[in-house]
Amino acid sequence: MTATLAPxxxxxALDWRRALLWGGICALSLVSVSLIGLPVGMNKxxxxxxxxxxxxxxxxxxxxxxxxxxxxxxxxxxxxxRKSGVADLLAGLTAGLMGGIGLTLLMVGLDTVxxxxxxxxxxxxxxxxxTFERGLEFGIPVWLGICAGLGLVGAVLHQLPAVxxxxxxxxxxxxxxxxxxxxxxxxxxxxxxxEWLTDALYYKKxxxxxxxxxxxxxxxxxxxxxxxxxxxxxxxxxxxxxxxPSEDRRRTSLVLFGAIAVACVGLPMILxxxxxxxxxxxxxxxxxxxGLNIVVGLAGLLDLGYVAFFAVGGYTTSVLTSSNSPxxxxxxxxxxxxxxxxxxAAVAGLLIGAPVIRMRGDYxxxxxxxxxxxxxxxxxxxxxxxxxxxxxxxxKVNPVDIGPFKVQGSDPRSVFYLVxxxxxxxIYVSWRLQGSRLGRAWMATREDxxxxxxMGINTVNAKLMAFVxxxxxxxxxxxxxxxxxxxxFPKSFEILVSIIILVVVIVGGMGNIxxxxxxxxxxxxxxxxxxQPGLLQEFQSYKLLIYGALLVFMMLKRPEGxxxxxxxxxxxxxxxxxxxxxxxxxxxxxxxxGAPS
Amino acid sequence: xxxxxxSPLLEFRQVNTHYGAVHIxxxxxxxxxxxxxxxxxxxxxxGKTTTLKTLLGMVIPTSGEVLLNGEVVNGxxxxxxxxxxxxxxxxxxxxxxxxxxxxxxxxxxxxxxxRDGIEADMERVFGLFPRVKERIGQKAGTLSGGEQQxxxxxxxxxSRPTVLLMDEPSMGLAPALVQQNFExxxxxNDDGMTVFMVEQNANMALSIADRGWVLQSGAVVLDDTxxxxxxxxxxxxxxxxxxxxx
Numbered sequence: 001m002t003a004t005l006a007p008x009x010x011x012x013a014l015d016w017r018r019a020l021l022w023g024g025i026c027a028l029s030l031v032s033v034s035l036i037g038l039p040v041g042m043n044k045x046x047x048x049x050x051x052x053x054x055x056x057x058x059x060x061x062x063x064x065x066x067x068x069x070x071x072x073x074x075x076x077x078x079x080x081x082r083k084s085g086v087a088d089l090l091a092g093l094t095a096g097l098m099g100g101i102g103l104t105l106l107m108v109g110l111d112t113v114x115x116x117x118x119x120x121x122x123x124x125x126x127x128x129x130x131t132f133e134r135g136l137e138f139g140i141p142v143w144l145g146i147c148a149g150l151g152l153v154g155a156v157l158h159q160l161p162a163v164x165x166x167x168x169x170x171x172x173x174x175x176x177x178x179x180x181x182x183x184x185x186x187x188x189x190x191x192x193x194x195e196w197l198t199d200a201l202y203y204k205k206x207x208x209x210x211x212x213x214x215x216x217x218x219x220x221x222x223x224x225x226x227x228x229x230x231x232x233x234x235x236x237x238x239x240x241x242x243x244x245p246s247e248d249r250r251r252t253s254l255v256l257f258g259a260i261a262v263a264c265v266g267l268p269m270i271l272x273x274x275x276x277x278x279x280x281x282x283x284x285x286x287x288x289x290x291g292l293n294i295v296v297g298l299a300g301l302l303d304l305g306y307v308a309f310f311a312v313g314g315y316t317t318s319v320l321t322s323s324n325s326p327x328x329x330x331x332x333x334x335x336x337x338x339x340x341x342x343x344x345a346a347v348a349g350l351l352i353g354a355p356v357i358r359m360r361g362d363y364x365x366x367x368x369x370x371x372x373x374x375x376x377x378x379x380x381x382x383x384x385x386x387x388x389x390x391x392x393x394x395x396k397v398n399p400v401d402i403g404p405f406k407v408q409g410s411d412p413r414s415v416f417y418l419v420x421x422x423x424x425x426x427i428y429v430s431w432r433l434q435g436s437r438l439g440r441a442w443m444a445t446r447e448d449x450x451x452x453x454x455m456g457i458n459t460v461n462a463k464l465m466a467f468v469x470x471x472x473x474x475x476x477x478x479x480x481x482x483x484x485x486x487x488x489f490p491k492s493f494e495i496l497v498s499i500i501i502l503v504v505v506i507v508g509g510m511g512n513i514x515x516x517x518x519x520x521x522x523x524x525x526x527x528x529x530x531x532q533p534g535l536l537q538e539f540q541s542y543k544l545l546i547y548g549a550l551l552v553f554m555m556l557k558r559p560e561g562x563x564x565x566x567x568x569x570x571x572x573x574x575x576x577x578x579x580x581x582x583x584x585x586x587x588x589x590x591x592x593x594g595a596p597s
Numbered sequence: 598x599x600x601x602x603x604s605p606l607l608e609f610r611q612v613n614t615h616y617g618a619v620h621i622x623x624x625x626x627x628x629x630x631x632x633x634x635x636x637x638x639x640x641x642x643x644g645k646t647t648t649l650k651t652l653l654g655m656v657i658p659t660s661g662e663v664l665l666n667g668e669v670v671n672g673x674x675x676x677x678x679x680x681x682x683x684x685x686x687x688x689x690x691x692x693x694x695x696x697x698x699x700x701x702x703x704x705x706x707x708x709x710x711x712r713d714g715i716e717a718d719m720e721r722v723f724g725l726f727p728r729v730k731e732r733i734g735q736k737a738g739t740l741s742g743g744e745q746q747x748x749x750x751x752x753x754x755x756s757r758p759t760v761l762l763m764d765e766p767s768m769g770l771a772p773a774l775v776q777q778n779f780e781x782x783x784x785x786n787d788d789g790m791t792v793f794m795v796e797q798n799a800n801m802a803l804s805i806a807d808r809g810w811v812l813q814s815g816a817v818v819l820d821d822t823x824x825x826x827x828x829x830x831x832x833x834x835x836x837x838x839x840x841x842x843x
Binding site: 437440441443444447448450451452453454455456457458 | 653676680685687691693695700708752
């Protein structure tokens, strides 16, 4: 290696290649984020009045992150880690500065040529935003300064003690979260009669107007004080939980689970319409994701046509409970319709499952993808129009009548409770199945089908069962959707639904119920479903972009998902060194003379 | 350990199998008696693994009869045969790599319902392989080759078999381990288990086996005691290598 280890650690030569590489990526990111249209699109969303909008935030975090990443010291076991020093600050500065240069080139380009034809966002608005409406001679030095400065800050973060770094990121994320989640916090505050708090926090001049500078500073101070007050007790508790014997951990999990259950039942009573609507959507997709988790996560069958079962549930419910169903409108009660939903889902599961059950991996994925589209197209077709209404779908689905309550879309709270019921059911069933014989058969089939068969497992049955159970959960979700929206259209069952649910399962943590729950909460709750707005409604048009980026990031950096099951995380990170283990195997087994006796 | 007058535990009568139109096993006759240690030898693509799969019911013969305990089981599924004491240790061990050692063992007992019996058998496996107990919570894929072999045999024993089918037990193991593995097989057989193994390593297999068959292009070409096979000049030329060390 060329790098010399100076004793003081401060005069280490700057690794130019690395700094320039990260700088280049930084510049590229800044330019592409600008050209995607994020800054201009999000500029109206003020975070801190009047200094920061969401649009600018999208630009500002980039040099900061790259400054940090460019100067991260890789710690290798057994090798003395390079001490970070002045050279690192320089590297951070360089990385940031290159980002600034990227933006400079963009601004100059925007000013001189017009290529708006292919690049829609090559616009005067972008130019005005980047130059702060004061022309190039102002914009260029300011961006160079900002980027270099932020890159430097990113590098400095490494020099700070870990505690300070944690507090800083906590404050930064906290303030931004409070600003971005203004609508929800407003909604929550109303439920708790805390309007005075939000009035003090936010600028409030009609609509969402962001924090005021004063409130942002106060909030930052409060947030910074929090870790000092708790004195790391939260972290200690988490660590304690992690290291606790399984017996204790189970008890803690139960308590936690109980608390979540109570919150689920109680909170919606005080929450406002927006949050309840969001939660209902989260539940709807959680139900779908739990089903897919069984099919993909446990049984290892990559089903890309999962939306078909969602559609079957929705249409079955609509036909049976709507007064407007074209050919057959018995207008039954939702509960009776549910029985038929289960039957239809099982039939659909078998019909789609049976022909593809012998296929493996990629073939299965492609064929199910086709089936998913076929089902949607059938509902859309002129051929079945007399039965399912074609593109007009079926409307006037009766609200669900449960004694004194009526579940209908105009009352998100009631929908939430209906969804909650089904989710609780699905979670219980998933949990029981996971530890059951069938669950074990699924896992064995996923691991090695032939050997599973040799153990006496009927793999065909096991796989069909996975399809049927998954289909039933999806169909329940479809039934709730029909009751919630009051109508079904083929448009609600596009292929995108399958893909988004799959992303939820993967990002959350495949084969893990808690992971799937967190996945739906984060993705559907915050970003929104295929047709449902999420918490960040501003992201609506960039939703798929963010989904994609998140998926790529997760696959590269955290393939086990947000909440890995202990099992998955172990196995995935083992894979990384399994190869070495395998290479070392020969040597190890050679000396492995401990004969079994 | 001789066959005596007992009726065969497992038997092939004029068995033929096809993969699609391709003829794999051709009029194969086999009989395995209780307590025997027998081996099926043959080169690549001679139909050894197909024989095992046919015994387990994963391949259905196109003609002929497969008998288990004197009963024709041609149409019976794999689960029936596993329940009635037939178990396979697959080639290359093929553990469920991402499941724990315990889960692997439990899957061996998949068809059993007697919780206590399963626990007892697990203890028995630990007694046989103390190493396996140490590794109980680990992913099977992280074990060394030798340990994986122990788990594979343990997994097979968990179904409480009367006959153990072993597909190429020497495959993919270091030489020292192959020796150890064969000693283990002999020990299991000494404890009363009937063992039917399929091997390419004819020398090694015949050194512990009672009887053997040689399979060539799907047909049985030699059927004799181990000693006779070892002495057979044809056999020595084709499979044993004439410059045999011992």
